[in-house]
Amino acid sequence: MSDNVTLTIDGQSVTVPAGVTIWGAARKLSINIPILCHHFDVKPYAGCRVCVVEVQGMRAMAAACACPVSEGMVVKTNTPKVREARRLVVELLLASHPQDCLTCDRSQNCELQALASDLGIKEVRFKNTKPQLPLDANNPSLVRDPNKCVLCGRCVRVCTEKQSASVYTFANRGYQSIVTPAFGRGLENAKCTFCGQCSVICPTGSIVVKDDTEKVMEAINDPDKVVVVQTAPAVRVALGELFGAQTGAIVTPKMVGALKLLGFDRVLDTNFTADLTIWEEATEFLERLTKNRDMPMITSCSPGWINFLEMYYPALVKHHSSCKSPQQMFGALAKTFYAQKEKLDPAKIVSVSIMPCTAKKFEAKRPEMRASGFQDVDYVLSTRELGKLIKSAGICLNDVQPQNYDPIMGIGSGAGTIFGNTGGVMEAALRFAYEAVTKETLSQLEFNAVRGLNGLKEAEVDLKGTKIKVAVAHGLANARKVMEAIKDGNPHKWNFIEVMACPGGCISGGGQPISHDMNYRTKRTEGLYADDRNLKYRKSQDNPEVKAIYAEFLGEPGGHKAHELLHSHSVHH
Amino acid sequence: MSHNAPSPCKCVDLAKLEPVFQQYRKKTGALIPVLQAAQDIYGYLPIEVMESIAENLNVPVSQVYGVVTFYAQFHLEPRGKHIIRSCQGTACHVRGASRILGALKENLNVEPGHTTADLQFTLETVACIGCCSLAPVIMVGENAHARLKPSGIAKILDGYRD
Ligand code: SF4
Ligand code: SF4
Ligand code: SF4
Ligand code: FES
Numbered sequence: 157m158s159d160n161v162t163l164t165i166d167g168q169s170v171t172v173p174a175g176v177t178i179w180g181a182a183r184k185l186s187i188n189i190p191i192l193c194h195h196f197d198v199k200p201y202a203g204c205r206v207c208v209v210e211v212q213g214m215r216a217m218a219a220a221c222a223c224p225v226s227e228g229m230v231v232k233t234n235t236p237k238v239r240e241a242r243r244l245v246v247e248l249l250l251a252s253h254p255q256d257c258l259t260c261d262r263s264q265n266c267e268l269q270a271l272a273s274d275l276g277i278k279e280v281r282f283k284n285t286k287p288q289l290p291l292d293a294n295n296p297s298l299v300r301d302p303n304k305c306v307l308c309g310r311c312v313r314v315c316t317e318k319q320s321a322s323v324y325t326f327a328n329r330g331y332q333s334i335v336t337p338a339f340g341r342g343l344e345n346a347k348c349t350f351c352g353q354c355s356v357i358c359p360t361g362s363i364v365v366k367d368d369t370e371k372v373m374e375a376i377n378d379p380d381k382v383v384v385v386q387t388a389p390a391v392r393v394a395l396g397e398l399f400g401a402q403t404g405a406i407v408t409p410k411m412v413g414a415l416k417l418l419g420f421d422r423v424l425d426t427n428f429t430a431d432l433t434i435w436e437e438a439t440e441f442l443e444r445l446t447k448n449r450d451m452p453m454i455t456s457c458s459p460g461w462i463n464f465l466e467m468y469y470p471a472l473v474k475h476h477s478s479c480k481s482p483q484q485m486f487g488a489l490a491k492t493f494y495a496q497k498e499k500l501d502p503a504k505i506v507s508v509s510i511m512p513c514t515a516k517k518f519e520a521k522r523p524e525m526r527a528s529g530f531q532d533v534d535y536v537l538s539t540r541e542l543g544k545l546i547k548s549a550g551i552c553l554n555d556v557q558p559q560n561y562d563p564i565m566g567i568g569s570g571a572g573t574i575f576g577n578t579g580g581v582m583e584a585a586l587r588f589a590y591e592a593v594t595k596e597t598l599s600q601l602e603f604n605a606v607r608g609l610n611g612l613k614e615a616e617v618d619l620k621g622t623k624i625k626v627a628v629a630h631g632l633a634n635a636r637k638v639m640e641a642i643k644d645g646n647p648h649k650w651n652f653i654e655v656m657a658c659p660g661g662c663i664s665g666g667g668q669p670i671s672h673d674m675n676y677r678t679k680r681t682e683g684l685y686a687d688d689r690n691l692k693y694r695k696s697q698d699n700p701e702v703k704a705i706y707a708e709f710l711g712e713p714g715g716h717k718a719h720e721l722l723h724s725h726s727v728h729h
Numbered sequence: 730m731s732h733n734a735p736s737p738c739k740c741v742d743l744a745k746l747e748p749v750f751q752q753y754r755k756k757t758g759a760l761i762p763v764l765q766a767a768q769d770i771y772g773y774l775p776i777e778v779m780e781s782i783a784e785n786l787n788v789p790v791s792q793v794y795g796v797v798t799f800y801a802q803f804h805l806e807p808r809g810k811h812i813i814r815s816c817q818g819t820a821c822h823v824r825g826a827s828r829i830l831g832a833l834k835e836n837l838n839v840e841p842g843h844t845t846a847d848l849q850f851t852l853e854t855v856a857c858i859g860c861c862s863l864a865p866v867i868m869v870g871e872n873a874h875a876r877l878k879p880s881g882i883a884k885i886l887d888g889y890r891d
Contacts, residue, residue, distance in 0.1 A: 322789030327798040338794035339776055346791075 163229035178209060178220035178231055189233055190242065190271055193308035194221035195357055196674045197659075198317055201309050204249075206271065208241050209233045217241060243275050249306050251282035260304070260361040265670060267359035268306055289334070294342045296521050297350040297366055297514040297666075304362040305335055311354035311363060318659050320633040321464065323348045347467050349632065351460035351657045352514030352538075352666015365514055365538045365667055369545045372535050375506040376419040383506045384494070385420040386486045387411065389427055389568075390512040390576030390662035391539050393683040397669040398543035399553040404679030406687045409558030414546050415510075416559055422498075425561045426509065427568020429482040429489070430575045430584070432705070433457060434696035436722055437479045437581075438588040439713040441652055445624070450474045452627075452642065452650045455581050456724070457481040459519035460657030460666070464632050469639045478723040482575065483509050483516055484525050487532030488721040489565065493709045497564055502528060508535045510542050512576070512665035515657065527721045538667025567701045570601075570688030577681045578630035578661035579606035579613060582654040586617055586626070587695045593619040601694055607685075609660060609677060612637060614648065624651045631659035741777045745770050750785045759786055760796060764803060773804040809844045809851035811889050813837075813869050818857030820864040825879075829865050830854065832879035836886055849890060 162171045165182050172181045177200065182189050193204040200222035208217040212230035217238065220231075232238065250272060257263045292300035312324045312335060323337050323346050337346035355363040375381050396407040415423045437455065444453050456462060456477045465473055480488070486509065491502040509516065513536075519525065520533040537545070546553060561567070571587050574580030583603045590598045605615035606626065611634040614627050627650045629638045635655045641647060658665045663680035673679070693699050710718045749766045753759035763786060767778050774797055783790035797803040815830045830841070837845050837852055844851040858866055863875030867885075874885050 316789070322791050325789075325791035325795035327795055329799055338779075338789075338791040 161225045161227050161229075163225050163227070163231065165231045166233055172225060174225070176225055178211075178218065178223050178225055178229075179207060181225050182220065182231075182233060187233055189220045190274060191221050192267060192271060192306065192359055193310065195310050195314075195359075197357060198310060198313035201313065203307070203309055205245050206242055208238055208245075210235050210238055239275070243277060246271050246275055247277055247280055248282065250277065250280045252284050252286040253306070254303050256304070256361075261364040261367070262361035266361060286331075292342045293366070295344040295348070295350065295366075296517040298343060298352060298355055298363060299366050300343065300363050301361065302334060302336065304360045306360055306362070307333055307335055308359060309335065310357045310359065311335065314353050314357045318631045318633055319349065319351060319353055319464075319657070320636045321347060321349055321351075321468075324354070349460040349463040349467070349657060350515040350518045350666075351632065353658060355514065355666055356664070356668065356670055365540055366517065367541060367544075368517070368535050368537055369541050369548075372508055372537060372545070375508070375535070378506075380504060381506045382421045382500055382504055383419070383508060384422045384424060384490050385415055385508045385510060386424050386426045386429075386483070386490075386565075387415070387510045388483065388512055388576070388662065389430060389573045389580075389684065390665060390668065390680070391510050391542070392573075393576065393663060393680045393687065394512065394539050394668045395543060396553065397671065398540070399546075401554075402679075403671060403673050403676050404681075404683035406683055407553065408687070409560070410553050410556045412561055413556040413559040414551050414553055417551055417556065418545060418549055420508070422562045423559070424486070424490075424494075424565045425568045425572075426482050426486055427572035427575070428565045428699070428701060429485040430572035431569050431696035431699040431702045432485055432722065433479055433482050433575075433581075434571060434584050434588045435702060435706070435713045436485075436718060437477050438585045438592060440477055440479065441585065442589060442592065443714065445622075445651060452646060452653050453477055454638075454653045454655055457575070457581060458515070458655060458657045458662075459513065460515035461632070461635060461655045463515060463518065464635060464657060465639070468636070469643075472639060472642060475642065478719075478725075480525075480722055480724050481516075481519065482572075483511060483536070484519065484532060484724075485722045486565065487520070487525065488527040489705075491528035491530050491532060492721060493705060494565055496709075502530060505530075506534050507532065508537065509533050510537050510539065512539050512662045512668045513658075514538060514666040516667075524724060539665075540667055540669060543669065564701065567693070567699055568691075569696050569699045570691040570694035571696045572699075573687045573691065574684055576662040576684050577607070578609070578656050579603075579628045579654065580661065580684070581656075582606045582626055582628050582652070584696055585652070588697050589624075590617075590619055591695070591697060593622055596620070598695070606654075607681075609681070611659075614650075625649050626652045626654070628654045630656040630661050632657055741771065741775050743777060743781050746778065746781055746785075754785065760788060760793065761800075764793070764797060768803060773807045806844050806851075807848055810849050810891075811870050812851050812853060813867060814853045814855045814858065815841070815867045816858045816865065817854050818861060818864070820861035821857075821866060824864045826865045828879045829867065829877050829882065832882040833867070833886075836882055850886070 160171050161174050168185050170181055170185050179189050189207050192206040193201050202219040202222035207220040209220045210232040211218045289302040315324055316322045324335055327334055327336050375383050392406055392408040395411050396405040412423050441453050454476045456479055487507050490507045491505050495502040517536045520536050525532050571584035583606055586603050606613050606628045612629050616625050629635050660677040664677050753763050779793045783793045817826055837850050839845055839852050841852050841854045865877050866875050
């Protein structure tokens with residue numbers, strides 16, 4: 157049996173592996189068959205019929221996104237019949253769709269809008285008789301507008317297949333069909349982790365990030381306030397895409413320049429607190445390992461993951477590290493240590509963070525995140541929101557003068573920057589733990605076993621006699637596998653586990669630019685590893701600003717003051 | 730946690746489901762028979778019951794909701810003592826079915842698909858009852874009421890009230 161299949165598409169011959177769909181084969185010929193319900197991250201569903209093609213010998217038209225190729229198949233993707241069928245599908249969708257493009261969050265990046273324009277639809281012949289449904293906006297992270305839903309089911313599939321949260325379902329039948337959480341509940345009552353993956357995969361403006369840009373601009377325009385901003389590791393490798401840069405391009409200096417132009421008073425780096433997290437978390441790990449307390453230990457910097465753990469595995473929360481996320485460590489220090497150093501009144505500091513993540517908006521509002529006596533992080537903007545803010549100010553990112561971060565909490569190491577990749581926190585912690593345990597300089601900084609996009613990675617690391625077994629999971633469906641293994645008594649004898657809620661880690665977080673490049677995760681991952689190689693410091697223990705903050709302010713890693721500000725005391729610690 | 734589901738209502742006795750779970754727990758494809766058995770017990774499918782079924786069969790609660798709303802045989806609300814079915818077929822439509830439905834909605838103060846607060850009536854619409862010569866027509870339970878006028882609705886309903 158041959159593993160390859162040769163077929164003809166629009167008169168051109170093409171050979172592809174068996175099992176590939178007509179849509180995939182056409183792409184090889186640079187023929188872009190339009191799609192709507194299909195997306196490369198989830199399984200085919202064949203629900204919308206936007207991708208229909210004619211196949212010789214078949215009476216009905218085939219859905220190219222789901223129909224596998226066969227030997228000798230003759231496909232036509234652009235006949236009058238095909239064009240008419242596609243137009244009808246899209247016209248029917250538009251008939252019950254609000255005509256809100258001018259004010260819609262997804263305008264110019266909306267797949268429905270693009271389809272309507274590509275198919276040349278000039279008028280809609282049908283009347284909208286659907287009743288208007290209310291917005292779902294009672295949570296800090298996302299806004300759902302069911303009226304803009306095209307019932308493609310992508311959110312249903314990503315939340316089930318990749319995140320194993322299964323928040324959404326199709327409900328009702330026929331003309332009454334909707335996509336909704338169970339019982340028509342809002343996301344805040346539907347065991348949603350706020351990971352935001354559904355907002356990345358939705359083709360329309362039906363699921364968008366809650367917009368906090370106005371509040372931030374208000375703070376910037378208030379002469380009484382000092383607005384301090386931190387930028388997460390993964391933002392620098394993705395922001396450029398919103399301004400036409402290549403996928404995976406690092407734009408740190410221009411991003412810092414743009415933030416200064418926008419009027420932020422201090423521009424600082426979350427990579428600084430990523431390094432700090434490593435000092436705290438690796439110290440905690442080595443202590444827990446020695447005392448065999450609540451092992452295995454699991455990382456805690458992904459708030460979507462923490463929500464998942466609390467809601468789906470409440471009996472196992474003791475396994476996560478007590479360390480706050482870098483965002484929250486930063487927030488706690490901005491209104492204490494930084495305020496003291498800069499002689500600022502903490503009540504006048506507005507602390508903003510730029511994050512690849514939608515769950516961070518939820519995290520910032522947790523009642524326990526007030527170690528400074530104030531809400532530690534006031535506003536969280538996603539990368540997509542920062543892009544909008546920059547555009548609305550008339551700033552062209554490419555033309556911005558490159559700038560450096562401001563001092564005191566502005567230096568981050570390469571170990572901090574790779575926090576944005578799956579496996580990055582683990583690698584950074586291993587770089588630290590190795591030197592802490594062996595008292596020797598680590599020569600080989602790359603831990604390749606924890607790199608890459610495999611859903612669950614494992615490695616055994618020898619710290620000169622102390623052997624530790626580590627695991628790395630990304631995407632909550634993989635996190636669930638890890639938790640089931642722990643429930644079963646941890647048969648793989650893992651000691652230390654990294655979990656990121658989003659597939660690929662923060663580089664493809666729920667707040668990141670929406671990419672149509674199938675290899676965008678790999679490219680962004682490579683971008684951050686390149687950033688690591690180019691930085692002056694590559695290990696968290698070498699960061700001079702982190703050394704200074706322990707000497708001047710925090711005392712020992714894991715000490716009293718560090719615990720008060722940098723660890724979470726919510727559940728069990 | 731603050732964004733968790735509201736606590737279950739105490740008025741539904743979930744213990745009655747236990748024998749159903751014992752029978753079906755290890756079986757695949759059990760969801761629909763379990764939902765049918767649960768509806769036989771409670772008369773409808775309260776949220777707490779659907780949540781309990783999801784947990785015990787280890788399926789997402791969203792999936793349970795999807796199935797329940799897909800099949801017309803399942804009810805999310807308690808059923809009234811009397812089921813009113815208002816015909817919307819062509820003949821009834823031509824002869825004023827929409828005004829009959831309007832009178833029913835006004836008298837009962839419910840929308841189609843719902844049950845009155847006193848649990849006396851559930852109002853439903855049907856595509857065609859099949860006795861077009863009698864249009865416009867409604868069924869109350871097993872009884873057909875034919876050639877109706879909106880003004881006659883109150884009297885018919887009163888005849889069924891306790
Ligand atoms: S979802 Fe797309 S088509 Fe609909 S209003 Fe928004 S931009 Fe326009
Ligand atoms: S935010 Fe994440 S968990 Fe919540 S519905 Fe979307 S994909 Fe599912
Ligand atoms: S909300 Fe978006 S992703 Fe989900 S079904 Fe509707 S259009 Fe598709
Ligand atoms: S994209 Fe193929 S059926 Fe929707």
